[in-house]
Amino acid sequence: MLLTGSEIILQCLLEQKVDTIFGYPGGAVLNIYDALYKCPEIRHVLTSHEQGASHAADGYARSTGKVGVVLATSGPGATNLVTGIATAYMDSVPVVAITGNVTSPQLGLDSFQEVDITGVTMPITKHNFLVRRVEDLAGIIREAFRIAQTGRKGPVLIDVPKDITAQSCEYTPVQPAPIEQPPMPDHGWFLKAVEMIKKSERPFIYAGGGVLAAEAAEELSAFAQKVDAPVSCSLMCQGGFDQRSERYIGMLGMHGTKTASNCIRDCDLLIAVGTRFSDRVTCDTGTFGKNCKILQIDIDPAEFNKNVEVNIRLKGDAKAILSAMCEALPDMQHAAWMGQVGAWKTEYPLAQQAMTDDGVTPKEVFETLAELTDGEAIITTEVGQHQMWAAQYFTFRHPRQMVTSGGLGTMGFGLGAALGAQLGNPDSIVINAAGDGSFHMNCNELATAARYNIPVIELVFNNGVLGMVRQWQRLFYGKRFSQTTLEKKTNYELLAEGFGVKAMTIAKREDIRPVLKAAIEAGEPVLVNCLIDKDINVLPMVPGGKSVEEPMLTI
Amino acid sequence: MEKDILVKVTAHNCPGLLQRVCALFSRRFFNIQSIVAAQNLNPEVSQIFIVVRGDNRIARQVEKQLDKLYDVVSVEILDADKVILREHMMIKVKKDEESGAQLIAIANAFHASVLQVGSDAMALELSGDVRQLNSFVEMLKPFGVLEMIRTGAMAMTVS
Known part of the structure; x- marks a missing residue:
């Protein structure tokens, strides 16, 4: 049948059994969004920012094992995906990113919202494509999905000039071939x-x-x-x-x-x-x-x-x-x-002391979470101390339960990833563990959680500092806490409510259990502002350049 | 131990191929000494010869990382002793009345060609292995080398 490039893109996604994509519209992808308007089989999740969409596609992929798909417009839309694509690349996550670009005759002329995104993403994708003919489009999309899932998995980007999304050609559906398994070793x-x-x-x-x-x-x-x-x-x-x-x-x-x-x-x-x-x-x-x-x-x-x-x-x-x-x-x-x-x-059990009698320790928070969810929740994280505490103190039992940026260490990853994980696993409890530093990077995605009523729990470990960097400054930089004391005036509860998200607070030890229980039972997005002391360290710790055999157990 | 590693890459001749290869070298901190990319008999296939400076670990990494590029068909680390290795060079040397004949004598000894003779300079060309080219340059240095350009190594096996 004769279809436009835009329709071919959507048909090819359907071939791959894609039912959810994350994205943000713009000039160069107008044709694709117009086709999407008439395609109820694909649920499009509109995020606040393209970066959030890229992390959501990544979180969806990590938590389901399927390929995550993100769609963005040319220029800034495409460059806003870069951190998300690099995050997926470092952790070998299968993601297909589709970007629009200016029309083919406008390519290379510094046209409005033009960027050479295939050039930009070469070092952070398994492969990328610039589509030159509408006749090549279907084959390229199928190949992109194959590459993303074959061997060591990873992200693939497809850049589609606007004219190609409007041109028509013959489209024949093709069922995806099973992904080849590598041969057994010698x-x-x-x-x-x-x-x-x-x-x-x-x-x-x-x-x-x-x-x-x-x-x-x-x-x-x-x-x-x-x-x-x-x-x-x-x-x-x-x-x-x-x-x-x-x-x-x-x-x-x-x-x-x-x-x-x-x-x-x-x-x-x-x-x-x-x-x-x-x-x-x-x-x-x-x-x-x-x-x-x-x-x-x-x-x-x-x-x-x-x-x-x-x-x-x-x-x-x-x-x-x-x-x-x-x-x-x-x-x-x-x-x-x-x-x-x-x-x-x-x-040598893992231990963490509260700084005051009724102080909150992340250990107790994660252990309580594990208990309340029977260790079945999906935990996404941002990057820093809270990320390590999540890994140390939550008892993970199944694959794909922890969604975290390990290789690239992307602050701002977690909330978007939590949205993707929740949409891919509607029956799971999804909690994004964040620090107040990471939270400020991409908190705009609370708006997405509220807009679609995605019931993630945004659990902010709020210590007013960039805790992990502060820990290094304490140990190796003579306690010169350069630019790591945040002193933000943010009212977290008010901010969450402003986005349309319910807010709760854990201020002392006895709040932990009732607040977490209420957040889990809320059935709607919740922000939990969890106040912790700024001098709790992540331990054990092997200082940079030292042997892994000799961790410091106390500081 | 550091040495020159000669790598032969056979790849689909797609737009951006050379950029992908170079991006990989930049990302992995491989140190390119020279790179020659050209078509072979089949216009859809591109042949790239790269000389990289590094030890055995680098050689293995270069091979495995290049092999992961989607457009790359095959990667070979060539043993410089077992291949015909050629490089092309053009070199411009200062010339005066006295030195002209000497330069031509050196060119003849190396089977180099004289491309052009000007009033105070002479352009020569030579194809050969790396050692020949190096010694040719050494011979010409006393006369004053004004400009030199080398293609980088290409290689071929017969058996």
């Missing part, structure tokens, strides 16, 4: 890896975001059981292993547990699954894993020997490899090692 190396695990007396499993991307949580659990090893998850893998399990020892790295530090110090084999040895995990790479052999399982061969030299590398799909490992391995027993790990867990 069998010889696979067998060597199996032997290596069999010989190990003190194995330690360290899992990353690749476990979630490969939907390999069940296989990871079975593998840990089979090998009889402790498990640590990176920030990107929170929920990839049930944190109620005895085997779970907390995060590894800069704000990991002392138990995880001891495990990396004393293990004889580190089995790294779906992780890229980020500097936030390895700390000093020169000394990381110096006492053990390392087996790395990853889908992206560029991650082998990039940050850390490994002994055996297995390239492929984590789910398939772990499953094959489980078949190839006997049931192993490491009672003495597991006993030692258990003793460390008892000796």
